[in-house]
Amino acid sequence: MEQQKHKRVYAIDGLRFLAILGVIFYHLSPYLVPGGFLGVDLFLIISAYLLTTSLKRSLDSKGQIHLMTLVKKRLLRLLGPMLWMVLLVVSYLFWLQPVLLHDSRASILSGITFTNNWWQILNGISYFEAAMTPNVFGHLWYIAIIFQFTVIWAIVYTFLVKVIQKDTVIKVITAGLVLVSAILMAVLFKAGTDPTRVYYGTDTRAFSFLLGALLAMFFPYEWVIQKHNYTKAQRQKLLLFGTVLLAAMVYLMFNLNDAATITYRGGIFVYAVLSSLLFVIILLPTTFWHRAFSFKPMVWLGQRSYSYYMWYYPVSILFQQQATAKSLSGVTGIVFQLVLIAMLGEVSYVLIERQMLTKIFGRSFWRAIYINLKHSRNKTIKILKGVLIATVMLFIPVSFIFGLIDASSGENKTVTDIAKSIEDSYSSLNKNNAKEIDKETDKKSDTDSAKDSDKENNKDKGTDQENKQPNDSDKNNDQEKDSEKEDKQPAEEAPTIEGLTPEESQFAANLAISFFGDSTLQATAANLQEVFPKALFDGQQGRQLSQSQDSLRAFVDSGKALDTVVLMLGTNGGFSTEQINGLIEILGNREVVLVTTHAPRSWQNEVNERLTEAANSHANVVLVDWNAAVSGHDDWLYDDHIHPNPNGSHEFALYLARQLTALLDK
Incomplete structure (x- = not known):
């Protein structure tokens, strides 16, 4: 039986493969697997189960836990692959992409001291800094949090066993800590703000780890593997239950996203509970799911999951930063990155994790x-x-x-310039939006008041007046009065804007138009306001088309979506055909204008192809090809080659006015 206690459970390695698969695809194709980040919670559950099992064995057999031995073992396990990755990535960046070394010293130091999650929380990186000089070592937050949990839980669990002693009470306390952590995540999360605090926080992510620890208390592996005598009916029930759990987990991974309120107020917690239950079923040796997750290729890949985790993020970031319009994109780009992750991960696993480097x-x-x-x-x-x-x-x-x-550190001047320009461009527009909405409200209010007044007057005139039919003379007099009013109110002529014809200036000035988009909209909003004075705006940094349905629906419900709506989305990532069609459906019968994306990222071509397809398949949708217009005009863009500078913003506003006049002035 002693051999069984320490026997490797290959099904757990298979489960690790499922976790790393979700995490990798969350970064390589986030619009397809927006909830892939949930794989981290699966890792936490597995780690806690194994750690608690090990702690329990040590306490039962020796009566104590050698904390320093445990810490040393975990340090060697985590630090080796991490240092190898850091060494190679920094060397690569030094020669080929030195700009990405910005603030790398602090990031690496927090990584090797296992404080990276709190470093990122306390040193929040702006959207533009993340876009221009992304933190290649940002994924080290998980390594930090897993080490923190290891040390803290070893101390807490030992204390509970030594002082409380009663298993039932220890389980209740652990369950209580699970609920406290989940509630903390829900309370600390603020909708519409950066979720870094709750996503990286040791306290707010503890519930997943503690659920794994709770499983080790309720279902110790030594007890589970003894249950070999399941009946056929019991195995069928476990098969069905496991299928439902796995289907629910996959559904959440394909439907939750990292910005949704429901994700942090129950979504991650529900996923963690489902994962915990599936984990128990997978542990049972005679069940279908145990055999399924013991499938050798899954086990082989799962055993390398830590090395894959070390490399997936640098590969993803560096691939995106090196991308151009001619780069690999779509499925080809994803396959290329997967192959690169697998190769680097295999080298790391063989040389570092298996300690062959010392031999070499x-x-x-x-x-x-x-x-x-x-x-x-x-x-x-x-x-x-x-x-x-x-x-x-x-x-x-x-x-x-x-x-x-x-490596540079501190303030990035280019980032500061872009952020200031956009702030100056966009800050005054909220007031204008409010004024335009107030005007519409006042008009509606005046119209309703006039109608009410007419109703009151009609009541006083009596039935005879209501039934009176106007004669031809009355009709002629009314027509003459209307004609005189029109003569007294000549049509307003908009001033001609330099670079536009009088017709284009007039059309743009009278167009009831709304703009909905990301930071490229914010960068150009001030110039758009000059050309389209009746325009309303809704721009948000980092906005993803794949996650914009709720915010666009709110935009429509608020009355800001006018007769023509321009969508400026796609800078921050790809999306599916169903997702762009969903936005068009929300806008109903309005004229919809899609603006192509210009961003030297791996998804640019795929995004523009999807926008073109959407325009071709909807009668009320037109396409404006900004990518073609700006190509070859680097002087129109900031150094990130994405956001238009003041000159580029002016050119974009003029270009859009010309295009819309040609497309919509029929």
Whole structure:
């Protein structure tokens, strides 16, 4: 039985594969798997179950836990692959993308001290900084939190066992901590704001870890594996229950997103509960799901999940930052990244996780090199071998050191300039939006008052007046009066805007138009307001088309969506055909204008193809190809090559006015 206690449970490795798959696809294709980040919670549950099982065994057999031994073991497990990844990534950035080294020293230091999650919470990065100089080591928050949980839970659990002693009370306390953590997440989350605090917080993510610990108390593996005598009916029920749980988990991974209120007020918690229950079923050796998750390819990949986790984020970020309009995109781009993650992960797993690096760079390794060089007869070959070895051994460490020295820190001037420009451009528009809505409200109020007044007057005139039919003379007099009124109120002529014809200026000035979009809209809003004086705006930094249905519906319900609505979305990521069609459906019969995206990212071409398809398949939708217009005009854009600068904003407003006059003035 002692051998069974320490036997590796391969089905758990299969479950790890499911978790890492969700996490990777959340970053490679977030509009398809918006809830893939939930895989992290599955990792936390697995880690807590195994840790609590190990702690329980140690307390039962030895009566104590050697905390320092536990910490040392966990440090070696986590630090090796992390340091290897940091070394290679910094070296790469130093030579090829030094701009991404910005603030890397602090990020790396917080990573190797396992405080990265709180460092990111306390040093919030602005949207524009994240877009221009993304934190390549941002995923180290999870490594930090798993180490924190390991140390804290080892101390807390030991205290509970030593002081409380009663298993029932310990379970109740742990369950209570689960609820406290889930409630903290719900309370601290503020809709419409950055969720970093609740997403990275040790306290707000503790419930997933504690659920895993609770499972180890209720279903210790030593007890589970003894239950071999399940009847056929019981196995069928477990099969059905497991299927329902897995289907529900997959549904949440495909439908929750990282900005939705429901995600933080119950969504993640529900997923964690479902995962915990499925985990128990997978542990049962004679069940279908145990065999399914013990499938060798899944197990093989799951055993490498930590190394894959180390590399998926740098690969994703660097691929996006290197992308151009001619880069791999769509399925091809995703496959390329997956292959790169698998290769780097395999090297990390073999050399670091399996501790083969010490063998490669150990004493025997260097001795073999020395003997090989010493006995080389040809001096030229001997020198070449020495140079090659020295280059390989020293090139990466030296590049790493120079990369850290060269890394900039503090305020990024380009980011500051972009943020200030957009703030100046967009800040005054909220007041204008409010004024325009008030005008519409006043008009409606005046109309309703006039109608009410007419009704009162008609009541006083009596039935005879109501039944009186106007004669031809009355009709002629009314027509003459209307004609005189029209002569007294000539049509307003909009001033001609330089760069537009009088017809284009007039059309733009009279157009009831609304703009809904991301930060590219915010950057151009002031110039758009000059050309389209009746326009209303709703722009938000980082807005994703795939997550915009609720906010667009609120935009429509508020009365801000006028006869023509311009959608400026797609800068921040891809989306599906169903998602863009959903936005068009929300706008009903309005004229919808889609603006193509110009962003040197892997999703640009795919986004513009989807926008073109949507315009071609809807009678009330037209396309404005800003990407074609701005291509070759780098002087219209900031250094991020995405957001229009003041000159580019002016050109965009003029371009849009010309296009809309041609497309809509029929």
